[in-house]
Amino acid sequence: QVPLVESGGGLVQAGGSLKLSCAASVRTISDYAMGWFRQAPGKEREFVAAISWSGGNTYYGESVKGRFTISRDNARNTVFLQMNSLKPGDTAVYSCVAAKTTSQALAIMLGALDTWGQGTLVTVSS
Numbered sequence: 261q262v263p264l265v266e267s268g269g270g271l272v273q274a275g276g277s278l279k280l281s282c283a284a285s286v287r288t289i290s291d292y293a294m295g296w297f298r299q300a301p302g303k304e305r306e307f308v309a310a311i312s313w314s315g316g317n318t319y320y321g322e323s324v325k326g327r328f329t330i331s332r333d334n335a336r337n338t339v340f341l342q343m344n345s346l347k348p349g350d351t352a353v354y355s356c357v358a359a360k361t362t363s364q365a366l367a368i369m370l371g372a373l374d375t376w377g378q379g380t381l382v383t384v385s386s
Contacts, residue, residue: 261375262286262358269354269380272346278382280341282356293359293369294332294339298352308354309341310369317364323349346384353379
């Protein structure tokens with residue numbers, strides 16, 4: 261497993277932006293697909309975004325497409341989630357995830373998930 265630490269959450273007004281970071285405490289994250297999930301109070305966990313080991317493939321949940329962007333910096337062992345045009349419905353705990361796979365296929369990446377961070381809270385006020 262990969263120790264993951266998220267940061268960057270906080271309170272923002274609707275329409276605003278936040279950038280989350282996920283730092284991995286390993287020699288390199290180049291062997292890992294990475295992603296983000298979120299869970300709002302009383303709701304099921306929801307897929308937000310995923311990125312392949314090289315950054316060449318990215319995937320998004322329907323509710324965030326066009327507003328969120330996932331990226332990675334393998335040299336810094338860090339993954340980012342840029343969130344724009346935030347809505348109150350985006351309020352949730354956002355967790356970083358890692359999957360030890362170099363597959364570009366989302367289904368395989370999701371099937372290989374083996375590490376979850378503690379999460380960072382994002383609150384969007386109306």
